[in-house]
Every structure is written in C-alpha cells, then in structure tokens.
Amino acid sequence: MSVDGGALAPRVLVPLRIDGEPPALGQRVHALAGETMGTTWSVRFVGPASLRLATIESAIVQVCDRVIAEMSQWVPDSEISRFNRAPAGTMHRLSPGFARVIDAALHIAAVSHGAYDPTAGALVALWGFGPSGPTALSPRHDAPGFRPPSAAECAGAHCGWSSLTWDTSACRLTQPGGATLDLSAIAKGHAVDQVSAVLASLGLRDHLVEIGGELRGAGLKPEGQPWWVDLEPPSNDCGLAPVRMALHGLAVATSGDYRKCFDDDGQRRSHTVDPRTRRPVTHGLASVTVVHEQAMWADGWSTALMVLGPDAGLDLANQLGLAALLVRRRDASEGGGFEEQFSASMRELMV
The missing domain is CATH 3.10.520.10 (ApbE-like domains)
Structure with missing residues (x-):
C-alpha cells in the first residue's frame, strides 16, 4: 500500500x-501549551474569538498541579511521597483523584496477574528510572557510574501489589511497610482526563488534550472534522x-x-x-x-x-x-x- x-x-x-453536532458558526480553534510533570502539555479547543484564554490556562495548570501534589514521587511532600515514607500499618485516606487512580491501578494489576504493579517504585528506582535529585531512591540510569542492580538487590526490593489493603468505600489505603508506590504509568493519563473534564465544565466541549504524548479528543472541529x-x-x-x-x-x-x-x-x-x-x-x-x-x-x-x-x-x-x-x-x-x-x-x- x-x-x-x-x-x-x-x-x-x-x-x-x-455523536454531537459541529460547533456553531463563527467559532475558531484556540491553542494553549506549557510544561508539567517533567514533560509538556498542549490543548486545542473550539470557542468564540473573545474567550479569556488566561482563565482557561489557569484552570488547566491547576488541574496538573493538583495531580502533581497527589501523585508525583519527585515532590517530597506529595500525597504519594508521604504514603511511601509512612510506617507499616498506617491507614491513609486518599484524595478523590488519587483514589480513582489507585483503584484502576489495582484492577489492572489483578487482571494482568502483576504485569503492571503500582508498588514497583523501589524496583524501578534500582534500575535507574526513579526520581533524580536529593530525594532519589537510587542513581539515575543516565548518571555517571550507574550500574544495573544485582539479582539479590532486585529480590530485596519490596514489590507486590497484593500487599496493599485498599478500602474502596472509605478511600483508605494501608501501607504494609516498605511499599513504594509508582503511578507514573497511569497518572499522566488521569491528568489528561481531568483536563478534558475541566474544559467540558467551562463549556468547551470540542477539544483535544495532550500531555507527554497521551491524548484525548472530544467533539469536532469547526469544519465538522x-x-x-x-x-x-x-x-x-x-x-x-x-x-x-x-x-x-x-x-x-x-x-x-x-x-x-x-x-x-x-x-x-x-x-x-x-x-x-x-x-x-x-x-x-x-x-x-x-x-x-x-x-x-x-x-x-x-x-x-x-x-x-x-x-x-x-x-x-x-x-x-x-x-x-x-x-x-x-x-x-x-x-x-x-x-x-x-x-x-x-x-x-x-x-
């Protein structure tokens, strides 16, 4: 071909x-972009020329900042970082966004029989793909002198999604002791969904959201495409x-x-x-x-x-x-x- x-x-x-009808006549495609979560974000949306873009951009940034505050291992006082440092047996009531993501993560872990595991943070860090800087769990793979971990080091890293106790109704997650959550493989997609939701809440039903290569589209462009x-x-x-x-x-x-x-x-x-x-x-x-x-x-x-x-x-x-x-x-x-x-x-x- x-x-x-x-x-x-x-x-x-x-x-x-x-589903749905093309946007009303006279509307145009607006574009905004920025940086978040160690990557870039961009949105395109249909609306009148008089839209207050600064207000819309502020709403998008607030969504991304909230996800970072909840689930970024790179932020020492984030919700996930506090959980990872917590003593064994402590119960943590999760924020709504964090709860939504951990619920999905544990479902995927169970159905995939552990091919995806939200508690693999310590293991991922051993291989040099965790956070860098003063809060790093181990050196980055691209840092001078990095060496792959030994089999014994890998075996000693806490990793096992079934060790978590998750109370769905109360949104409470129990730290079993030594569990290091890493939601980087799912939180970015959640952020895309949340940005899409905030655009819809602002009456911008026709939009395309992208964060670090993950995308979600809704509605149509002015020409009906x-x-x-x-x-x-x-x-x-x-x-x-x-x-x-x-x-x-x-x-x-x-x-x-x-x-x-x-x-x-x-x-x-x-x-x-x-x-x-x-x-x-x-x-x-x-x-x-x-x-x-x-x-x-x-x-x-x-x-x-x-x-x-x-x-x-x-x-x-x-x-x-x-x-x-x-x-x-x-x-x-x-x-x-x-x-x-x-x-x-x-x-x-x-x-």
Whole structure:
C-alpha cells in the first residue's frame, strides 16, 4: 500500500460512533501549551474569538498541579511521597483523584496477574528510572557510574501489589511497610482526563488534550472534522505504514522501549521493568498503543501489555476487548525491522 513517491499510505482508524453536532458558526480553534510533570502539555479547543484564554490556562495548570501534589514521587511532600515514607500499618485516606487512580491501578494489576504493579517504585528506582535529585531512591540510569542492580538487590526490593489493603468505600489505603508506590504509568493519563473534564465544565466541549504524548479528543472541529492524530511509530524509519486516528470521544496512550533505555554490557535495556521477573523486559516488543474512552485506562493498559509481550499481551487485549496495536522489533535471524499486530477491537476501528 503506497502513495505517490513510494511512501506508505496511512491506515485510518475511526470511532464506531459519532455523536454531537459541529460547533456553531463563527467559532475558531484556540491553542494553549506549557510544561508539567517533567514533560509538556498542549490543548486545542473550539470557542468564540473573545474567550479569556488566561482563565482557561489557569484552570488547566491547576488541574496538573493538583495531580502533581497527589501523585508525583519527585515532590517530597506529595500525597504519594508521604504514603511511601509512612510506617507499616498506617491507614491513609486518599484524595478523590488519587483514589480513582489507585483503584484502576489495582484492577489492572489483578487482571494482568502483576504485569503492571503500582508498588514497583523501589524496583524501578534500582534500575535507574526513579526520581533524580536529593530525594532519589537510587542513581539515575543516565548518571555517571550507574550500574544495573544485582539479582539479590532486585529480590530485596519490596514489590507486590497484593500487599496493599485498599478500602474502596472509605478511600483508605494501608501501607504494609516498605511499599513504594509508582503511578507514573497511569497518572499522566488521569491528568489528561481531568483536563478534558475541566474544559467540558467551562463549556468547551470540542477539544483535544495532550500531555507527554497521551491524548484525548472530544467533539469536532469547526469544519465538522474530528481531531486527527498520527500514532507514534517506534522509529521514523520503521518501515510500517502510518496509523492515523480520529480522536472523537476516545483517548490513546503508547508505551515503548524506544523512549528511555540504557546499555547493559552491550545490551539495550528497556525502561519498562517486569515486576514478576524484576528485570527490564527482553521480549522485543517495541511499543504498545491502546485506545480507550479514558486516557487513564489507555495509559495503564498500554504499560501492562508492554510488560506481557507480543503474545500474552495480544491474547489479554483480545480477551478484554481492548483496542491495541503491538509493534515487535524482529531480531537479526528474522531479517530485522518491525512487525505489528492489531487486536480484534483495534481492527474494528479500521476503515
């Protein structure tokens, strides 16, 4: 499949249902952007030319700051940092946002049989992917003198989601002792959902939200088109046809081994650590993209499937009806390059 010049034509994904009417005549697309959570954010939304953009930007920043105050390990006095330092047996009433995320995280952990584990913070830090600076749990993988942890060090790190006691009705989480929560694989998606919600609450129903590459789109653009985005490939020269998607009432998140990795005695190591083996994944899966109605779930499930690998990940996506695209890096014996697999629900979106 190609277009003029030999370039591969994009595959197109569209939602199964289109709801709502195009924006009223005379409205325009506004854009705002900034930095948060160690990355960037951007929003586009439809509204009259007279919108007070400073007020809208302030509301967005407040949402992101609240998520940081709740779930950032990089902030010593955040809610999650206080929990991580707390003595064994202490119960903590979580804020609504934190409670929503931990509830989803524990569900994904249970269904994936621990492929995703919100208590893997100490283990992730051992491999150099935790916070840096004076509050760091261990040196960063890109710091001078970093060495991968030994098997004994990995075995000694507290990691086990089932050790947590979560009272859903009371929003109380009990620290079992030594548990280090790390919600970085799901909190960013939650932030995207919260920014989308605040835009809707301001009457801006037609919008596209992006934080660090995770996106959620709602409504339509002034000309009646949905918000079109191209899914991020594992590399610009991967040889795969682009995938273009209409984000209308949908969110998309991608986990990949191409964003952060390190060299371990000549071997390329992914930043994705498997809590079950306590080592970075080695199955060759380059990226996983999940499409869901909520960015939080797309974010969390993309990580779980990335840990599970191409076969088990695709099987679970099909069992759960998740729309997922898995891209595997072929080894030299297979001729190199990449191959992709679409779950059944993802194929339903293709036109």
